[in-house]
Amino acid sequence: MKNENQNQTPPLFRKKRMPSRTSDEFVKGVLQQNRTMLAQTITLIESGSPADVLLAQDVLRQLLPYTGKSIRIGVTGPPGAGKSTLIETLGTYLCGCGFKIAALSIDPSSPRAKGSILGDKTRMEKLARHPQAFIRPSPSKGALGGVARKTREAMLVCEAAGYDVIIVETVGVGQSETAVRAMVDFFLLLQMIDAGDELQGIKKGVIELADAILIHKADGKNRQAARQLQVAFNQWLHLIQPATTGWQTKAYTGSSLCNEGIRELWDVIRDFKRETLRTGTFERRRADQAIDWMQTTIKEELQARFYANRKVQEAWPAIEAAVGSGSLPVRQAVSELLDLFLSSHRDKRDVEEK
Amino acid sequence: MKNENQNQTPPLFRKKRMPSRTSDEFVKGVLQQNRTMLAQTITLIESGSPADVLLAQDVLRQLLPYTGKSIRIGVTGPPGAGKSTLIETLGTYLCGCGFKIAALSIDPSSPRAKGSILGDKTRMEKLARHPQAFIRPSPSKGALGGVARKTREAMLVCEAAGYDVIIVETVGVGQSETAVRAMVDFFLLLQMIDAGDELQGIKKGVIELADAILIHKADGKNRQAARQLQVAFNQWLHLIQPATTGWQTKAYTGSSLCNEGIRELWDVIRDFKRETLRTGTFERRRADQAIDWMQTTIKEELQARFYANRKVQEAWPAIEAAVGSGSLPVRQAVSELLDLFLSSHRDKRDVEEK
Numbered sequence: 091m092k093n094e095n096q097n098q099t100p101p102l103f104r105k106k107r108m109p110s111r112t113s114d115e116f117v118k119g120v121l122q123q124n125r126t127m128l129a130q131t132i133t134l135i136e137s138g139s140p141a142d143v144l145l146a147q148d149v150l151r152q153l154l155p156y157t158g159k160s161i162r163i164g165v166t167g168p169p170g171a172g173k174s175t176l177i178e179t180l181g182t183y184l185c186g187c188g189f190k191i192a193a194l195s196i197d198p199s200s201p202r203a204k205g206s207i208l209g210d211k212t213r214m215e216k217l218a219r220h221p222q223a224f225i226r227p228s229p230s231k232g233a234l235g236g237v238a239r240k241t242r243e244a245m246l247v248c249e250a251a252g253y254d255v256i257i258v259e260t261v262g263v264g265q266s267e268t269a270v271r272a273m274v275d276f277f278l279l280l281q282m283i284d285a286g287d288e289l290q291g292i293k294k295g296v297i298e299l300a301d302a303i304l305i306h307k308a309d310g311k312n313r314q315a316a317r318q319l320q321v322a323f324n325q326w327l328h329l330i331q332p333a334t335t336g337w338q339t340k341a342y343t344g345s346s347l348c349n350e351g352i353r354e355l356w357d358v359i360r361d362f363k364r365e366t367l368r369t370g371t372f373e374r375r376r377a378d379q380a381i382d383w384m385q386t387t388i389k390e391e392l393q394a395r396f397y398a399n400r401k402v403q404e405a406w407p408a409i410e411a412a413v414g415s416g417s418l419p420v421r422q423a424v425s426e427l428l429d430l431f432l433s434s435h436r437d438k439r440d441v442e443e444k
Numbered sequence: 445m446k447n448e449n450q451n452q453t454p455p456l457f458r459k460k461r462m463p464s465r466t467s468d469e470f471v472k473g474v475l476q477q478n479r480t481m482l483a484q485t486i487t488l489i490e491s492g493s494p495a496d497v498l499l500a501q502d503v504l505r506q507l508l509p510y511t512g513k514s515i516r517i518g519v520t521g522p523p524g525a526g527k528s529t530l531i532e533t534l535g536t537y538l539c540g541c542g543f544k545i546a547a548l549s550i551d552p553s554s555p556r557a558k559g560s561i562l563g564d565k566t567r568m569e570k571l572a573r574h575p576q577a578f579i580r581p582s583p584s585k586g587a588l589g590g591v592a593r594k595t596r597e598a599m600l601v602c603e604a605a606g607y608d609v610i611i612v613e614t615v616g617v618g619q620s621e622t623a624v625r626a627m628v629d630f631f632l633l634l635q636m637i638d639a640g641d642e643l644q645g646i647k648k649g650v651i652e653l654a655d656a657i658l659i660h661k662a663d664g665k666n667r668q669a670a671r672q673l674q675v676a677f678n679q680w681l682h683l684i685q686p687a688t689t690g691w692q693t694k695a696y697t698g699s700s701l702c703n704e705g706i707r708e709l710w711d712v713i714r715d716f717k718r719e720t721l722r723t724g725t726f727e728r729r730r731a732d733q734a735i736d737w738m739q740t741t742i743k744e745e746l747q748a749r750f751y752a753n754r755k756v757q758e759a760w761p762a763i764e765a766a767v768g769s770g771s772l773p774v775r776q777a778v779s780e781l782l783d784l785f786l787s788s789h790r791d792k793r794d795v796e797e798k
Binding site: 146147150151154157158243246376377378380381383384387388389391392393395396409410413414415416417418419420421422423424425427428432433435 | 500501504505508511512597600730731732734735737738741742743745746747749750763764767768769770771772773774775776777778779781782786787789
């Protein structure tokens with residue numbers, strides 16, 4: 091289970107995890123666009139240890155003024171649609187244009203194993219070697235909420251480190267499409283031609299989140315079928331509410347293999363940014379996203395602090411048994427547990443509760 | 445700002461709602477099987493006013509030893525499958541057998557209006573008039589969580605009032621199937637024959653929750669088609685994981701109009717109860733349901749108290765604006781709000797926060 095995100099490594103490797111640094115060192119390193127410091131700052135953000143949590147909060151606070159200047163692009167699509175290939179091709183093209191590209195991902199389903207990192211690195215081999223690109227796999231373990239928070243904060247750190255384009259990929263299946271949509275400006279759905287029955291598998295809801303649909307692998311003998319699918323999608327897209335007010339979602343065709351439609355895709359993204367900036371939709375969505383994010387974090391943090399509370403933990407087994415056996419009403423159990431939790435804050439706050 | 449804990453009845457009706465009573469009066473009335481007191485106790489439980497919350501908690505605590513002796517049946521199915529008709533027919537049959545029947549419902553989608561209560565009464569006209577039956581429409585408005593809690597507690601009160609069979613119906617479409625499954629012993633899915641395309645609309649997930657499928661309205665010229673559908677369902681049900689360990693979910697046919705298959709349905713439910721009691725699944729599920737319930741309530745209650753907290757409410761507008769404009773990091777905003785919330789409990793607890 092060796093991996094780059096050192097906080098996730100087994101205890102044996104933890105001690106030499108990283109040198110203890112001050113928040114100023116992290117901030118300075120990120121602003122100086124030092125890749126090692128960028129990676130270590132993301133590791134800090136992913137950490138759950140009480141000291142790291144406080145440090146990370148301070149670092150994020152200091153970096154905030156330098157964030158927000160990128161375009162944030164989400165990429166989703168069914169397995170086999172070629173998400174990583176597209177990100178590599180688009181990313182390499184954009185590096186060639188002089189941009190700095192960060193590729194992040196969200197994968198709440200599986201703990202990150204060695205295979206999956208190698209997978210990521212191998213899949214985006216060319217992009218990974220590019221000095222203007224930074225690739226970071228999904229933070230491992232935990233519920234979607236926690237994984238999404240870490241990715242969202244990693245995105246902010248990358249922005250502070252001067253990355254112009256942030257691409258967040260959904261990995262695996264699951265509910266991560268909505269989580270990614272909630273953190274990006276532009277949401278791209280990849281489709282493939284040979285989907286057959288799998289087209290049924292694409293949730294209609296995901297199409298409604300998309301700002302563009304790219305029919306990918308539209309090369310060789312797939313070209314004709316891709317055009318037909320494009321027409322069908324466009325007819326349908328005219329009937330549904332667009333994901334972004336004032337922007338008509340359309341279907342496009344492209345091939346990473348043949349490097350076709352990539353530049354055109356970037357033109358679409360630039361048009362989208364210009365148009366939504368003009369109408370104010372761009373800034374409004376970012377503000378709404380931040381506030382939604384705050385509410386989600388409040389919900390998670392309240393629960394995390396509750397279940398980490400020592401008094402709650404001490405009382406839990408007996409209360410759980412009494413509720414399970416039907417001798418204690420749920421309402422009363424909750425009331426007692428909440429009283430324990432809240433009254434424990436009457437005294438000096440305990441740092442371990444974080 | 446969301447607040448589930450506001451009083452649920454419309455302001456006009458609030459004042460004359462009910463006379464002020466002590467918890468002993470409520471408890472005594474319910475245990476004496478007084479229908480008026482049963483209805484008033486459920487109204488108390490549905491109330492969100494601080495005084496009522498404390499009173500309801502005390503009433504529930506005293507009633508708890510008298511709960512749990514019923515069989516709890518959930519009924520779901522697409523609109524038009526005849527859920528109310530079936531409940532009326534089954535309920536009337538069971539009243540005839542000497543049982544006391546309570547019919548509750550969960551409808552998170554629509555606020556309770558006068559029309560919908562009348563609707564319920566009209567739909568189950570015969571059952572509503574029966575002295576052994578008690579019909580209570582869905583608690584109104586608010587998120588599914590709050591509605592489900594109230595229905596679950598109403599179920600407990602009905603049990604304490606001596607009702608032998610509690611039937612909880614899902615009304616409208618939405619996510620209420622899972623909420624009902626989480627509070628009943630036996631979950632019945634109604635299907636109809638002429639569903640046509642609508643069969644696609646039935647979520648496969650709902651079928652996986654069912655302990656029995658009743659193909660309803662299997663009368664007249666529908667008989668043959670119902671049998672065919674029954675065979676198809678049974679073949680498929682053998683391939684999926686049953687909803688209840690050790691119990692094979694099967695499809696049955698029935699008609700409320702012709703009073704066919706109703707007694708057989710009751711036989712299935714009795715077999716289910718006997719078998720799951722024997723294997724211990726019955727009690728285990730009830731224990732698990734109570735603990736899940738507690739965790740759900742904790743989550744909701746933490747948020748309700750947070751958003752109802754005066755210090756949080758005072759600080760909210762400025763913090764929301766700062767987060768929306770990007771000048772305050774979400775993590776820090778949450779930290780500040782949680783500190784405000786938790787520190788407010790250092791002083792004497794404020795009853796209004798409930």
